[in-house]
Structure formats: C-alpha cells, structure tokens
Amino acid sequence: TLEGYGSLVLSVAFSPDGQRVASGSHDNTIKIWDTASGSSTQTLEGHGGSVLSVAFSPDGQRVASGSSDRTIKIWDTASGSCTQTLEGHGDLVWSVAFSPDGQRVASGSHDNTIKIWDTASGSSTQTLEGHGSLVLSVAFSPDGQRVASGSHDNTIKIWDTASGSSTQTLEGHGGSVLSVAFSPDGQRVASGSDDRTIKIWDTASGSCTQTLEGHGGSVWSVAFSPDG
CATH class of the missing domain: 2.120.10.30 (TolB, C-terminal domain)
Structure with a gap:
C-alpha cells in the first residue's frame, strides 16, 4: 500500500521494467514509487491543476502527464525535472499515451480533440477532430x-x-x-x-x-x- 498523498489518486502506470510505479493526483503532483520498497523516490511538481493521466515512455526514462491545467508535461525520471510543457489544448487533458517508439505522445482532451505531439521538438504535429x-x-x-x-x-x-x-x-x-x-x-x-x-x-x-x-x-x- 503506497501512501503519501493528501488527495485522490487519478492515474497509475508501471514502468516497462516493473520496478517503478508513477501516480498522478488531484494534489497536482506525480509521484514515482519503488515497487521493491514501496517508498516514494520522487515527487514531480509543476502542474497548476489535477494530474489526470500518467504514462511511462517505452524506455522508462520519461513520464508524460496530462492535467486539468490544459497542459501535458514530459518529465525526466532520472533527475525528476520537467523537460517539456506541451501546450495547445483548449481545455483539460484527460488522457496521455506514448507511442511504442517513444517519439510521440497522444493526448485526449475536454476540447473534443486528440493531439499528437513530437517528443523531440515538443510541437503538435496533428489535431484529430x-x-x-x-x-x-x-x-x-x-x-x-x-x-x-x-x-x-x-x-x-x-x-x-x-x-x-x-x-x-x-x-x-x-x-x-x-x-x-x-x-x-x-x-x-x-x-x-x-x-x-x-x-x-x-x-x-x-x-x-x-x-x-x-x-x-x-x-x-x-x-x-x-x-x-
């Protein structure tokens, strides 16, 4: 039982190697947990709203998070720093997913659209309507x-x-x-x-x-x- 949040947990995802879990919360943070010890190793802060969705990249080196602040953030799991903030949705972001090659992120939003993002540039390459x-x-x-x-x-x-x-x-x-x-x-x-x-x-x-x-x-x- 992984404890430490002061509010509800909205999304969880395992790392590809199964050694970590990422969780997104209504308290605007993401936590990274060590599955062997059950302890929180990192708290990723920077969103201005609830974290509604989290996903590990296929190599496990990044986490994507979608938030009610209308942004997607990409985090480096080694340093815990935010490397990119993807902006363009007109409303909250309900869901995020990495492509199998890790080069793209898909996001689903309250604005009725899906966006595809290039993780190298941080730019939106497609809006699916x-x-x-x-x-x-x-x-x-x-x-x-x-x-x-x-x-x-x-x-x-x-x-x-x-x-x-x-x-x-x-x-x-x-x-x-x-x-x-x-x-x-x-x-x-x-x-x-x-x-x-x-x-x-x-x-x-x-x-x-x-x-x-x-x-x-x-x-x-x-x-x-x-x-x-």
Whole structure:
C-alpha cells in the first residue's frame, strides 16, 4: 500500500521494467514509487491543476502527464525535472499515451480533440477532430500506426496516425467511453463505459465481438493482459 498523498489518486502506470510505479493526483503532483520498497523516490511538481493521466515512455526514462491545467508535461525520471510543457489544448487533458517508439505522445482532451505531439521538438504535429464531445481516453496500437480514442459521445474512434483521418467509428455503448486499450496483437480494442459494460471490438471489421456484463457502476479503466 503506497501512501503519501493528501488527495485522490487519478492515474497509475508501471514502468516497462516493473520496478517503478508513477501516480498522478488531484494534489497536482506525480509521484514515482519503488515497487521493491514501496517508498516514494520522487515527487514531480509543476502542474497548476489535477494530474489526470500518467504514462511511462517505452524506455522508462520519461513520464508524460496530462492535467486539468490544459497542459501535458514530459518529465525526466532520472533527475525528476520537467523537460517539456506541451501546450495547445483548449481545455483539460484527460488522457496521455506514448507511442511504442517513444517519439510521440497522444493526448485526449475536454476540447473534443486528440493531439499528437513530437517528443523531440515538443510541437503538435496533428489535431484529430471528429468526436462530438470530450475525449476521455487514448491509446496507441502496438505498431504505432493507429490511435484509439474513447469519448463522452459514446463512441470509440480509430485514427490513422499517418494521415490523421478517422478510419472507423465503433458504436454500441449506451454511455460515455471512459477507457480504451489495444490488445498486444493490435487486432482488438477493449472499451470501458458509463453503461457498466466492457466491449471487445474487432479492429479489422469494427464489429463488437463481446459485451462483458456484471459491473454495478461505470467502468473507468480497462487493460489487456500481456498474452492478450
């Protein structure tokens, strides 16, 4: 049990080597925890609002954080310093994700858009528009060629990262889509919704193959196991 926050914890992520956990909190900070000892090794400060999402880079050397202050920050995990502040969203940032090569970050915002950022320059290379409401979750496919987004408009969209166009709109949820995740082979997407269900989608056809029922409330987060 990792303790030390004075307010609610909104997001957690493991480092690729499994030796650390990053957590984002309503107290505007990110903490890095050592999973062997359970102690907090760093507190990353600089956001002017709640930290709604955290993600480790594939090499584990950086953490991205999305905040209600409308920015994404990139942090160096060795020094604990903020190396970049990515600005451009018109409202709070609900979700952040690194691409598999670590060269891009995707962010989903309350402004109804997804932005793709170049982590070398810190500039926004694409703004993906098409959702009818806020974007609550984003995820890169394992090959980095697609992004999935879940929205308050009850849909999931699949985007081509080369063209920036939406290739599929997955419809069927009866409430906001709060979380999306690609399977390790990239052939499926899981979605968690305000309608209390998880759906599994085939990314080739765009059809829903399974609806997982049993929860008594909103499903805030979904994740695939490593073997899918």
